[in-house]
């Protein structure tokens with residue numbers, strides 16, 4: 001069945017006793033044993049809970065993997081995956097990376113002896129240049145957050161496989177509706193499900209899918225041992241959000257495409273980063289490996305002093321962290337999501353003080369453009385007129 005159908009049907013048919021259409025929330029931490037040495041399949045909820053299991057099976061199916069695992073947040077999912085590595089191991093990572101992942105790599109794993117090198121993973125020569133005998137994996141975001149760099153997942157997976165490395169893809173920006181890294185050769189895919197999968201800015205969650213049963217078993221061991229599992233109520237909320245993913249993504253993309261084109265045509269916007277623009281260097285690869293360009297648009301304004309005026313004068317679009325919800329959000333990466341990345345490192349990849357990131361929601365496009373236009377004009381009058 002097609003992915004739209006599988007999304008809409010998540011959780012349906014799980015409870016033949018009642019015929020519930022919506023997956024029941026099993027708010028139970030423990031489950032009775034029918035007898036000595038017997039189990040219903042559920043013993044203790046950190047190990048397995050029926051509501052979480054329904055979600056885990058759904059994401060495994062959507063991503064085309066053997067096993068899905070649900071965590072309390074995207075970072076818990078990232079940490080669980082990185083827990084597969086040992087002191088002495090080295091990982092190659094996309095240099096334009098979610099700030100929280102960078103923080104875990106640098107401030108939690110590096111002191112434990114697990115090191116990372118950051119490169120543009122879209123450039124095979126750059127990957128080769130930092131490879132070490134101790135390299136164990138390549139960790140990719142594509143498109144990256146917030147610069148929208150594109151990496152060829154299939155090409156990376158081939159290189160990684162030849163070297164015996166794991167290929168790990170953070171698929172938060174695209175979701176399995178648009179991009180399925182496991183089909184392209186990756187071994188592990190993960191999500192901050194807090195973003196598009198949940199879709200309503202009301203639930204925090206992380207998901208991991210392993211391609212093989214062997215990797216799935218190792219990740220399940222980590223999940224059960226460390227215990228950052230997703231609770232049953234949040235698992236239900238996430239499934240409820242995921243049912244409409246296909247519809248939401250279509251609208252996010254349509255709006256983002258329009259916003260990117262509108263921004264690109266303005267004189268006061270020096271650069272727009274959106275993989276769907278003809279001028280985007282990763283456009284061809286992105287359209288080959290994904291069925292759309294997503295709903296995230298980043299752009300530079302002419303002068304960093306405009307930023308506070310823009311953020312304070314947006315009326316409809318909310319100045320807030322996060323992305324992927326039905327409500328439009330504007331983020332200032334240099335001060336928010338990427339604050340933990342040193343300034344010189346940030347500037348080198350383009351996360352400068354003039355960069356804004358727009359999570360384009362599903363509102364009417366006319367209202368979004370009106371709001372952006374008035375905020376840009378206000379900021380321009382304040383800063384550029386003064387500068388003269």
Ligand SMILES: *Cc1c(COP(=O)(O)O)cnc(C)c1O
Pocket residue numbers: 073074075076078098100101141145170172173191192193194195204205206
């Ligand atoms: C938000 C985000 C994360 C972290 O997820 P949380 O749910 O906030 O813990 C990881 N990767 C990407 C790409 C993200 O956008």
